[in-house]
Amino acid sequence: MVVPAPLRLFKSLSDDTRLKLVLMIMAEQEMCVCEMAHALDESQPKISRHLALLRQNGLLADRREGQWVYYRLAPGLDPGSLAVLRATLEHFRPYIDLPLQRLARMGNRPERQRLCC
Template sequence: MQDIVAILAAMAEPTRLAAMRLLWDGDEHCVCELMRRIDASQSRMSRHMGALKSAGLVVDRRDAQWVRYRVNPALPPATRAIVEAVMAALPLANREAA
């Protein structure tokens, strides 16, 4: 139960939800792209990505001066189902904006 609360809490913040929406396409995205598409500063984006990483939802990879993020490929099936349900519940306009 605690894991579910941590996952939902991580995704409850609008910037983190927007980042997950972008990452949910299955691709890897650099933090610079996330910053640009979400209109967030580097420090704000890093803080929010750290929260998603702590919740186990994303993994990162350093590529020279960039950090690239993607959905954690090792998400347990129950966690993946929770995230899928959240993504499906987003209004269609919000899903297309990502």
């Protein structure tokens, strides 16, 4: 079980980009860097730096598929952290509406990969 310390959890979520990344990943279950960069209208290096911090702090895990790296919530994330994240997504879903709309305009995953990766 991955147990981020409360301070580390809240510091990880205290940045606008990182919070949106985590919430979008929760909403989509898994996303690649190029999808996130497009949805947030940010550069891939900036997104990658934020993802690295979230991974280091135990919130995210990644997997490589060819040239793409996909991120998801860390398997075994502790129940307290999951509860905070689920409640945040449930109560503040409009916070990520615009990025998710941008993502939806990209189409499904195979189309997304052709568009941005």
